[in-house]
Amino acid sequence: MIEPDFLRTTRTAYDAMAARYAELFADGLEDFPLDRAMLGAFAAFVRADGGGPVADLGCGPGHVTALLDSLGLDASGVDLSPEMIAIARAARPDLRFEVGSMTALDLADGTLSGAMARYSIIHTPPEQLPRICAEFHRVLAPGGHLLIAFQAHDDPSELAESFDHKVALAYRWSPDGVVALLTEAGFTEKARLVRAPMADERPFPHAHVLLTRT
Template structure:
């Protein structure tokens, strides 16, 4: 299947890049007050709605999972890359990290208080994204929250747009279009954060983070 091939290519690309990726992104939150702020808001909302676990899907080397743990959440990480999971387990031995696919999570229905997906959907083929959003909805408890980050398109006439990601083929998404897809999956938008490109950014396009709740 094409989808399986696309996942395999992405997985192998991240396996090869894992040590470099971990080194580059280990301290990114330190210089990202906006990211810390929305992660903090996400953590507060999840904590207020119950004691459910939080899955960091596409967790990479685990630094964001560890940040969520530091905010008081029962967080664990999932990633398709075995090399990323190995690095995460080495760096944060007290936390749980599993190898898995966002399209078929080994998580029971309705057990999570929160799902975090930071720039992990960008490698998903556009026609396959509804399957992943349905998985997010399935594993969330009623009232649970999703925070999804992705690269945005500025032109509403382009629902998706391919761009040359350093590691693997990736897609930018229209935030309004993705919000509509979330609604169709049963996830209602609560808020969004739009970070405009800065002069020092290598890629000059928006970064979007959508916060949604399972109805």
């Protein structure tokens, strides 16, 4: 199968700045209480349903994977960038980290109790997003939970708006549009948080959506 150009471009860009990225986000989410609250809710739902494996999809240097582990989840990480995965493995050798793509995850059907895609879809061309939504559905067990986060925009007539991200071309997404695609893929929305940007963030709202695989 021929790899899409956007995957090669994104991998190369993140490989080149992996060390700097890891340094910038070394404190995890200490200054993001609302983000941590949604992660806590996600973890609580997974634990309440008996636990099981959870994948941090687009895990970068593994700082949020480690947070999921601290919340009592059997967490592992997947990222497109080999350099990011090398940093994650060095920082947390007790956790599992693998190179992979959300377009074709190396996971058997229905093996996950939870999946998180925290800002991992932002470099995805809009026409590719349904494919990724289908992968989320495929790898999650029935009743499994998905937490997805992304920069948002408020025009419901447009699924995505591109913006000049510091690493590679990126997209802001309509929360309603993303939820509609995930609903078509077989998910039910449980909760949604749209927060204002923090002081050091670009002036965009940020959406966090919690869903369950039906």
